[in-house]
Amino acid sequence: MRISPLIDRLIESLQALPGVGPKTATRTALHLLQYNRPGAVALASALTEAAENVQRCRTCRTLTESEQCAICANPRRDGHLLCVVESPSDIVAIELAGGFSGRYYVLHGRLSPIDGIGPDELGLIDLPTRVRDGGVREVILATNPTVEGEATAHFIKESLRDTGATVTRIAHGVPLGGELEYIDGGTIVHALRGRRTVE
Amino acid sequence: MRISPLIDRLIESLQALPGVGPKTATRTALHLLQYNRPGAVALASALTEAAENVQRCRTCRTLTESEQCAICANPRRDGHLLCVVESPSDIVAIELAGGFSGRYYVLHGRLSPIDGIGPDELGLIDLPTRVRDGGVREVILATNPTVEGEATAHFIKESLRDTGATVTRIAHGVPLGGELEYIDGGTIVHALRGRRTVE
Numbered sequence: 001m002r003i004s005p006l007i008d009r010l011i012e013s014l015q016a017l018p019g020v021g022p023k024t025a026t027r028t029a030l031h032l033l034q035y036n037r038p039g040a041v042a043l044a045s046a047l048t049e050a051a052e053n054v055q056r057c058r059t060c061r062t063l064t065e066s067e068q069c070a071i072c073a074n075p076r077r078d079g080h081l082l083c084v085v086e087s088p089s090d091i092v093a094i095e096l097a098g099g100f101s102g103r104y105y106v107l108h109g110r111l112s113p114i115d116g117i118g119p120d121e122l123g124l125i126d127l128p129t130r131v132r133d134g135g136v137r138e139v140i141l142a143t144n145p146t147v148e149g150e151a152t153a154h155f156i157k158e159s160l161r162d163t164g165a166t167v168t169r170i171a172h173g174v175p176l177g178g179e180l181e182y183i184d185g186g187t188i189v190h191a192l193r194g195r196r197t198v199e
Numbered sequence: 200m201r202i203s204p205l206i207d208r209l210i211e212s213l214q215a216l217p218g219v220g221p222k223t224a225t226r227t228a229l230h231l232l233q234y235n236r237p238g239a240v241a242l243a244s245a246l247t248e249a250a251e252n253v254q255r256c257r258t259c260r261t262l263t264e265s266e267q268c269a270i271c272a273n274p275r276r277d278g279h280l281l282c283v284v285e286s287p288s289d290i291v292a293i294e295l296a297g298g299f300s301g302r303y304y305v306l307h308g309r310l311s312p313i314d315g316i317g318p319d320e321l322g323l324i325d326l327p328t329r330v331r332d333g334g335v336r337e338v339i340l341a342t343n344p345t346v347e348g349e350a351t352a353h354f355i356k357e358s359l360r361d362t363g364a365t366v367t368r369i370a371h372g373v374p375l376g377g378e379l380e381y382i383d384g385g386t387i388v389h390a391l392r393g394r395r396t397v398e
Contacts, residue, residue, distance in 0.1 A: 001294050003287075004263040006249045013245035016238030017216075018230045019223075030288045031217045032246070033253050033262050034307065039215030040250040046212035047243035050205045050228070051236045063232050064203040088202075089229045095200050108233065 007033070059130075061106040061123050062088045071103060078102045080137040082165075084127075084156060086110055086144060094142070102140070105130065110148040111155055122152070124159060131163045138166045145172045145190070206232070258329075260305040260322050261287045270302060277301045279336040281329075281364075283355060285309055285343060293341070301339070304329065309347040310354055321351070323358060330362045337365045344371045344389070 002008055007029055014025035032040040056062065057069035064070070071077055071091070081102025085091055091104050107122040119125055131139060141156055143149035157167045173191035174183055201207055206228055213224035231239040255261065256268035263269070270276055270290070280301025284290060290303050306321040318324055330338060338359055342348035356366045372390035373382055 001291055002269065003291070004253070004265060004269065006245075006252055006264045007262060010245040010249040013238070013242040016231070016235055016242055017227050024218075026291055027288060028216050029249070030262065030286070030291070032215070033249060034286065036215055037250045039212070040246045043212040043215055044243040044246035044250070046205075046209040047231070047239045047246075050209040050232060051239045051243070053205055054203070054232050063206060063229065065205045066203060070201065070203065087229070087233065089226060092200055092202070092225055092229070 056106075056108075060104050061108065062091055062104060076101075079134055081140065082131065082134070082136045082138070083140040083142050085142045086149065086152075090142060102138075103134075107143070107152065110143055110146070110152040112148050119155065119159075124156065127156065128159055128163050131160055131165050136163075136165050138168060141167065141169045145186075255305075255307075259303050260307065261290055261303060275300075278333055280339065281333070281335045281337070282339040282341050283326075284341045285348065285351075289341060301337075302333075306342070306351065309342055309345070309351040311347050318354065318358075323355060326355065327358055327362050330359055330364050335362075335364050337367060340366065340368045344385075 003011075010029045010033075011022065011025045014020055014028050015022065020028070050065075053065040054063050055065070057064045057066070057072055059068055059072040062069050062071075066073070078101045081100075082105055083094065083100065083102055084105045084107065085094070086107050086109060088106055091106065094100050094104075105123070105127060107124070109117050109122055111117060111119070111122065130136070139156070139160055141153040143152045143156075153169055160167050171194050172187065173194050174180065174187065180188065202210075209228045209232075210221065210224045213219055213227050214221065216224075219227070249264075252264040253262050254264070256263045256265070256271055258267055258271040261268050261270075265272070277300045280299075281304055282293065282299065282301055283304045283306065284293070285306050285308060287305055290305065293299050293303075304322070304326060306323070308316050308321055310316060310318070310321065329335070338355070340352040340355055342351045342355075352368055359366050370393050371386065372393050373379065373386065379387065
């Protein structure tokens with residue numbers, strides 16, 4: 001339904017948000033205009049500022065408006081441990097889980113020749129230098145357990161062969177609270193292969 | 200988790216959107232910055248334009264940036280029928296359902312003395328004049344079937360007593376596809392009270 005040119009344009013633009021379709025966009029647009037214009041104006045300014053100024057951390061490639069992100073700039077993080085992830089949201093997930101005190105390296109994707117994404121786009125050319133010069137002792141590969149994620153992990157393992165660093169892969173298996181009967185076969189195969197002696 | 204001042208501010212601002220909490224906001228912010236900056240910039244401009252220019256239709260009080268909304272300006276809509284709704288999104292719902300060719304009047308709320316919302320805030324003072332001068336023959340009350348919505352409908356019915364217009368209320372009952380055993384008692388009472396002779 002057409003409401004008015006400016007409201008229609010707002011509804012259209014809101015659909016740039018992931019998971020927002022025409023219905024949610026309409027409800028959101030009318031809600032903001034009816035009840036929360038200061039919120040709409042603040043959101044517009046936050047979007048503009050972030051879109052203009054946020055770039056990549058020159059050390060780990062995550063998103064930040066500074067030269068270096070807060071984690072890379074924090075001297076208390078363990079520089080011997082480097083966790084390689086596909087995207088900045090993976091860092092958020094790991095940080096919220098707690099328990100990891102090392103540093104990160106963000107690929108912004110995974111190897112996918114069909115989409116023209118090779119080692120260069122993912123910063124993999126610079127990774128061996130980063131590992132050698134940064135005194136990294138262990139590189140933890142936390143790419144996702146998809147075909148591309150596994151291929152990317154394999155490529156990284158090979159490219160770090162001469163750096164002297166240990167390369168490890170995060171465990172894949174039954175998630176906590178998961179029940180075997182509801183879990184897919186691929187995960188069960190991984191869980192069996194990754195079995196450990198009970199101590 | 201703190202990411203960077205600008206990204207944190209964006210995550211905070213995104214929570215002005217209805218139904219968006221910290222988790223969705225974080226995912227949305229990182230998605231926009233990683234994959235869709237043009238979308239973020241377009242959304243910022245659409246928000247600013249709409250927040251600055253959208254006001255109320257001088258005839259029906261719905262949201263529009265023009266003097267009159269598209270429905271009020273459309274000479275083919277039936278001026279004898281006036282449907283009173285609580286909010287602009289109710290117009291969207293009725294228009295999408297189809298079948299209504301009259302005009303609207305938007306209250307932007309319902310009577311709620313406890314929140315300081317009286318007849319004046321809802322444009323109810325001007326409604327009798329609108330009905331009389333506009334040659335309205337039937338006023339359909341489509342406020343929601345809540346305590347305040349019913350009180351508002353009752354107030355409007357009284358205030359239109361001298362206008363000569365018929366005042367009707369939309370039917371409340373079992374929704375299409377609804378099954379009696381899953382429907383609340385209030386709706387069933389309404390459905391029984393509103394029963395009609397089968398022809």
